[in-house]
Amino acid sequence: MSAVLKTEASTGTSLAALAAWVQEVAALTQPDAVHWCDGSDAENRKLLEMMQADGSLIPLNPGTHPGCWLHRSHPDDVARVEHLTFVCTREATAAGANNHWMAPAEAHAKMDALFAGCMRGRTLYVVPYCMGPIDSPLARCGVEITDSPYVVVNMRIMTRMGTPALRRIEQEGTFVRGLHSLGELDPERRFIMHFPEELTIKSYGSGYGGNALLGKKCHALRLASWQAREEGWLAEHMLILGIENPQGEVHYIAAAFPSACGKTNLAMLVPPQAYREAGWKVWTVGDDICWMRPGPDGKLWAINPEAGYFGVAPGTSARSNPNALTMIQRDTIYTNVALTADKQPWWEGLDDRVPALDWRGRVYDPANGPAAHPNARFTVSARQCPSWSPRSEDAGGVPISAIVFGGRRASTIPLVFEARDWAHGVFVGATMASETTAAATGQVGLVRRDPMAMKPFCGYDFAEYFAHWLSFDTAGAQLPKIFHVNWFRKDAEGNFLWPGFGENLRVLEWIIDRVEGRAEARDAGPGLMPVEGGIRAGEDMSAATIERALQVDAGDWEREFADQTLSWGQARKTAVPA
Numbered sequence: 001m002s003a004v005l006k007t008e009a010s011t012g013t014s015l016a017a018l019a020a021w022v023q024e025v026a027a028l029t030q031p032d033a034v035h036w037c038d039g040s041d042a043e044n045r046k047l048l049e050m051m052q053a054d055g056s057l058i059p060l061n062p063g064t065h066p067g068c069w070l071h072r073s074h075p076d077d078v079a080r081v082e083h084l085t086f087v088c089t090r091e092a093t094a095a096g097a098n099n100h101w102m103a104p105a106e107a108h109a110k111m112d113a114l115f116a117g118c119m120r121g122r123t124l125y126v127v128p129y130c131m132g133p134i135d136s137p138l139a140r141c142g143v144e145i146t147d148s149p150y151v152v153v154n155m156r157i158m159t160r161m162g163t164p165a166l167r168r169i170e171q172e173g174t175f176v177r178g179l180h181s182l183g184e185l186d187p188e189r190r191f192i193m194h195f196p197e198e199l200t201i202k203s204y205g206s207g208y209g210g211n212a213l214l215g216k217k218c219h220a221l222r223l224a225s226w227q228a229r230e231e232g233w234l235a236e237h238m239l240i241l242g243i244e245n246p247q248g249e250v251h252y253i254a255a256a257f258p259s260a261c262g263k264t265n266l267a268m269l270v271p272p273q274a275y276r277e278a279g280w281k282v283w284t285v286g287d288d289i290c291w292m293r294p295g296p297d298g299k300l301w302a303i304n305p306e307a308g309y310f311g312v313a314p315g316t317s318a319r320s321n322p323n324a325l326t327m328i329q330r331d332t333i334y335t336n337v338a339l340t341a342d343k344q345p346w347w348e349g350l351d352d353r354v355p356a357l358d359w360r361g362r363v364y365d366p367a368n369g370p371a372a373h374p375n376a377r378f379t380v381s382a383r384q385c386p387s388w389s390p391r392s393e394d395a396g397g398v399p400i401s402a403i404v405f406g407g408r409r410a411s412t413i414p415l416v417f418e419a420r421d422w423a424h425g426v427f428v429g430a431t432m433a434s435e436t437t438a439a440a441t442g443q444v445g446l447v448r449r450d451p452m453a454m455k456p457f458c459g460y461d462f463a464e465y466f467a468h469w470l471s472f473d474t475a476g477a478q479l480p481k482i483f484h485v486n487w488f489r490k491d492a493e494g495n496f497l498w499p500g501f502g503e504n505l506r507v508l509e510w511i512i513d514r515v516e517g518r519a520e521a522r523d524a525g526p527g528l529m530p531v532e533g534g535i536r537a538g539e540d541m542s543a544a545t546i547e548r549a550l551q552v553d554a555g556d557w558e559r560e561f562a563d564q565t566l567s568w569g570q571a572r573k574t575a576v577p578a
C-alpha cells in the first residue's frame with residue numbers, strides 16, 4: 001500500500017490537534033504506513049485496484065453492472081451489534097436505561113489495549129469527512145482513522161470525504177474523532193464505544209457498515225443526538241422526501257422507521273400511475289438520517305447529513321423500489337449479496353433467476369439458507385438516484401411539513417393516524433414499536449418498543465430525549481404535524497392488508513391535505529383518522545381495502561395501550577443503574 005499511496009505521518013494537516021492525534025494513534029497502533037485521504041478519483045481507483053488484487057473486492061459483470069463490486073464480510077460480521085455498543089459518559093444516568101454504559105476510563109483502557117499494535121502490517125488511513133453539505137451551518141465534521149480500505153471507499157460514497165472536509169475542519173478547529181480497526185474480526189474482541197463528552201468514537205473488531213463507517217450511526221446519530229440536545233436541534237433516524245403535487249407545491253416529510261423497515265423504499269417512492277399522469281413527483285433527500293433545526297420562521301429545517309445510501313438489498317425489486325434498482329446498476333459496492341453465473345448481484349425478492357454462488361461464495365444450495373445474507377447491502381452515491389433532490393445540497397436544508405413515525409406491526413396499528421398535537425406526537429413516537437429485523441444481530445420478528453426508531457441510536461437518556469423533543473413546542477414555533485403509519489398489518493391468514501410501496505402516496509397525500517387544512521379527520525382511539533373516503537381510492541385501490549387497513553379494534557387498542565405502559569415500567573426498573 002505504501003508503494004502506491006503517499007504516506008505522511010503528521011504533515012497531512014495544518015491543524016496541530018489533528019496532526020497530534022494522528023501521531024498518537026499511529027504510536028499506539030503501529031501501522032506500516034499512514035495515508036491521508038484526499039477523496040480524489042485517483043485515490044479511489046488505487047484503493048479499488050488494491051482490494052481487487054487482494055481479493056477483498058470482486059468486480060461484477062462490467063456489461064450489466066459497470067463500476068460495481070462485491071465484498072464478502074467475515075460470516076460473523078454481518079450486522080450491527082447492539083449488545084457490544086456502549087455510551088461512555090461520566091455519569092451512568094446520562095447514558096440512560098436505553099444504552100449499555102461503561103465508565104470512560106475503563107472503556108478507554110479496554111479499547112486502547114485492543115488497539116495496541118493492531119495495525120502492524122497494515123496502512124492507517126486518515127479519513128476527513130463532513131456530514132451534510134460542505135457549506136452548511138447545519139453540517140458537522142469528523143475524522144475517522146481506520147485500517148480498512150473497504151471503510152475508506154464506503155466513507156467516500158456515504159459522506160463528503162477528503163480535502164474539502166479537511167479544510168473545513170482546519171477552519172473550525174473541532175471535529176469528531178473516530179478510531180476504527182478491523183482487529184481480528186473476532187466477535188469476542190469487538191466493541192463500539194462512544195464518548196459523547198469527548199466527541200470521540202472507538203470501534204474495534206468489525207468491518208460492518210453500522211459498526212465501522214463511523215460517520216453514520218456512531219457520529220450522525222449517537223454523538224449528534226447528544227450535540228443536538230446541547231445546541232437545540234434534533235438528530236433523527238429518519239428519511240426525508242419531497243412530494244410535489246400537480247400545482248408544483250413541494251412538501252417535505254421526515255419519517256422514522258426502525259432499520260430494514262422500508263425507509264429506502266419510501267424515500268424513493270414511485271407514484272401510482274394515475275398520480276404520475278396527474279403530475280405528482282417524489283424527490284429523495286435522504287433515506288436514513290435527518291438533522292433538523294428551527295429556522296427564523298419557526299419551522300424545522302432539515303438536512304440529510306449523508307451523501308450516499310447504505311441500503312438493504314434483499315426485497316429490493318422493480319416492484320418495491322424501481323428507482324433503487326436503476327441507481328445500483330453502476331458504481332455500487334455490494335456487500336454479502338449472491339452472484340449469478342455471469343457475475344451479476346442477486347438477492348431474494350429481486351427476480352426468479354437462480355444464483356450460482358451464495359453470499360459466502362459457496363455454490364448455491366437452498367439447504368444452506370438464503371442466497372444473499374438477509375442484511376446484504378448496497379453502498380451508492382445519493383446522486384445516482386433518479387429521484388435525487390437537488391435540494392439535498394441546500395446549505396439551509398428543506399422545511400419539514402410533517403413527521404411520520406412507523407413500525408412493522410402485523411396487528412393492531414391502523415394504516416395511519418395523526419397525533420392531536422405536538423405533545424401527543426412525541427408520545428406516539430416515544431411508544432412506537434416494531435418487529436426486529438436482520439439489521440442487528442439477535443432474534444428477528446420480536447415486537448419491541450423502539451422510540452422514534454432511535455432505540456439503538458440515541459446517545460443519551462431517553463427520558464431527557466423526550467423532554468428535548470417536547471421543548472420545541474414554544475411560542476412562535478411552526479412545528480410539523482406528527483403522524484403514525486403501519487404498512488405491515490396482516491389479516492388472520494397472514495396476508496398484508498395494504499399493498500405498500502407506491503400506493504403509500506395515497507396516505508402521504510392525506511397527510512399533506514391535513515397539513516394544508518384540506519382534509520377532515522375524526523377523533524378515534526389512537527388519534528385523528530381519515531373520514532370515509534378521506535384517502536383516495538382508484539382503479540387499482542378499492543375503498544374497501546383502505547377501510548380495512550384503517551380499522552381499529554377497541555380491545556386490541558386497549559391491550560396496546562397497557563403494553564406501552566408496561567414496557568416502559570419494566571425497562572426503567574431493570575435497566576436504571578443503581
Ligand code: OXD
Nearest residue numbers: 080210259260288439
Ligand atoms: C442502517 C441501520 O444501516 O439502521 O441504516 O441499521
Ligand code: MN
Nearest residue numbers: 237258259288
Ligand atoms: Mn438506519
